[in-house]
Amino acid sequence: MSKAARERSARERLAAERKRQEARDKQRKLLAIVLGAVVAVAAVVVVTVIVLDQRGKSDQKATAYTGPQAPLTRDADGSIVMAKAGVTAPTIEIFEDFQCPACKSFEESTGKKVKELAAAGKVKVVYRPFHLFGQSQNPIKENSLRSAAAALCVPADKWLSYHDALFKFQPEEGDEGFATKELVNWGKDVGVADAGFEKCVTDQQKKSQVDTMTTYALQTRKVTGTPTVFLNGRKLEDNELGSPDGLEKAVSDAAKTKTNQ
Known part of the structure; x- marks a missing residue:
């Protein structure tokens, strides 16, 4: 293989590797966005559950029994x-x-x-x-x-x-x-x-x-x-x-x- 051919092959491999790297970078960015969204949703769910739980507890008001009973x-x-x-x-x-x-x-x-x-x-x-x-x-x-x-x-x-x-x-x-x-x-x-x-x-x-x-x-x-x-x-x-x-x-x-x- 001539020197020019070897250089062209190297450039092609480098270009291909850069494309693969760019693709991996895009995947990582996309994954980060997705994970961030999942974490955000999970946080909202946790906060909502806590708020509802506390609200439920605050609504636990006992009432006096007024039905039939003996002394x-x-x-x-x-x-x-x-x-x-x-x-x-x-x-x-x-x-x-x-x-x-x-x-x-x-x-x-x-x-x-x-x-x-x-x-x-x-x-x-x-x-x-x-x-x-x-x-x-x-x-x-x-x-x-x-x-x-x-x-x-x-x-x-x-x-x-x-x-x-x-x-x-x-x-x-x-x-x-x-x-x-x-x-x-x-x-x-x-x-x-x-x-x-x-x-x-x-x-x-x-x-x-x-x-x-x-x-x-x-x-x-x-x-x-x-x-x-x-x-x-x-x-x-x-x-x-x-x-x-x-x-x-x-x-x-x-x-x-x-x-x-």
Whole structure:
């Protein structure tokens, strides 16, 4: 190959390489633009999600329960009793954890019927909240403890409203929730005016009582999951818990049994 031919070939290779380099540069620039756009969109999405999440939390305002119910009192052990004067049986005991999704489902499906039966004088109801998830990982463990301790800070006459709010605003499994500020605000929303309420919630002053109630549930009553509901000491089956009619029939049968004894 002549010198001129070699030079021409070299120029052609150089020109070809420059074209390839230019093409690669264009691809990199295009990729940078695309990636920049993706990052920008992702940032907008993240900001939007955060804003909506915060807006959703700010909209979580609890409301006072105004439906049927019987008078509420608190026993020395922290449990809440709902019953008309003189009604001592049949007795429903509800062991629940405010972080428990199944408990929320029970409240949504059958909670109203529980209140109606008590208001009609057909049953005595004992609510026994406790800390089921004490051995679980966070955040579910702390969610469970904070909500149970806060509920024990609420006066008996406001407790049912607060109880319902905790289930209404129950965080998703795996999400951190029941923040101290929220727990305090929900109490104020439903009319808790006690001067010591906020400090009680903030300092978890009822933690030791929650621990005692948890020991009673797990060790004395052998509760292994929630919700666990006893009727005159008998653990109710899922078909009795899952529907208002099933629960009402169980209560009616228990009342007949007591009458016939």
